[in-house]
Amino acid sequence: MIPMSPVDQEMFIAFLLDAKRATYASTGGEAVVEAALAGAHQLEYRAGPFLYRDIYYGGEQFIGQETVYQGEQPLWSMSYAGWSIDASIPVGDFLKEALRHVEADRPFRGPPRYQNGDYTYANESHGAVARFWGCEVITYQDRPIYELRYQGGTIR
Numbered sequence: 001m002i003p004m005s006p007v008d009q010e011m012f013i014a015f016l017l018d019a020k021r022a023t024y025a026s027t028g029g030e031a032v033v034e035a036a037l038a039g040a041h042q043l044e045y046r047a048g049p050f051l052y053r054d055i056y057y058g059g060e061q062f063i064g065q066e067t068v069y070q071g072e073q074p075l076w077s078m079s080y081a082g083w084s085i086d087a088s089i090p091v092g093d094f095l096k097e098a099l100r101h102v103e104a105d106r107p108f109r110g111p112p113r114y115q116n117g118d119y120t121y122a123n124e125s126h127g128a129v130a131r132f133w134g135c136e137v138i139t140y141q142d143r144p145i146y147e148l149r150y151q152g153g154t155i156r
Contacts, residue, residue, distance in 0.1 A: 012050065012075070013129065016068060016107045019045040019052035025099035050075075060084040066152075074155045076129070078108060082136075082148030091138055091146045094119045098138075108150060109136050130154045 023031040023043040035042040035055065041064075043054040049070050056064025061083040068076040084091060098110040098121035106112075106125050114121040118141045125134030131153035138146040 011048070012068070012070075013104050013107055015047055015050045016052070016076070016129075017102055017104060018047060019050075019068070020102050020107070021100050023052065023054055025096045025102075027096070056080075060087045076152070076154050078132075078150055078152030080148055080150040082146065084146050086140075086143070086145040089140050089145045091119075091140075094121070095138060095146065106132075108132055108134060108152070109148070127153070 022045045031043040031045055033042050033044045037055060040055050040057055045052045051069040052066065053069070054064060054066045056062050063081040064079070066078045066080075067074050094116060097116060098114040101111045101114055102109065103111055106123075107129060108125055110121055110123050112123055112125075120139045120142075121136065122139075123134060123136040125132055127133060133151035134149070136148045136150075137144055
């Protein structure tokens with residue numbers, strides 16, 4: 001459990017869902033900011049007392065970290081690494097579409113399952129927002145083309 005009142009925790013989860021939908025999963029680029037680290041991509045979203053920052057490196061093979069701050073204090077973080085298994089099949093737009101369906105009870109990545117046409121997104125996660133890990137896979141015509149592993153939780 002995140003060390004805050006139930007009202008604050010509900011506000012945190014709502015913020016995290018909004019931040020995820022407004023950054024990488026968004027259809028626009030308004031969350032992109034100048035990266036603080038050489039070679040990185042950086043996305044940010046701020047609302048109320050919270051700041052969400054996603055810093056990642058790479059493209060077809062990538063690694064990154066999301067962090068939520070309350071004021072200047074880091075509160076929650078998730079690290080991730082992923083790769084395209086078959087880079088000849090585009091995955092970005094479908095991945096963003098699936099990630100926009102992130103759910104409040106598992107606010108880490110996308111839903112347990114999402115499908116559109118020949119693409120299927122599957123996300124297996126364990127734990128809760130305070131301590132979790134998981135893996136997501138995208139298949140195209142039942143063939144794996146993308147995989148990502150993630151883990152994270154609260155910072156104390």
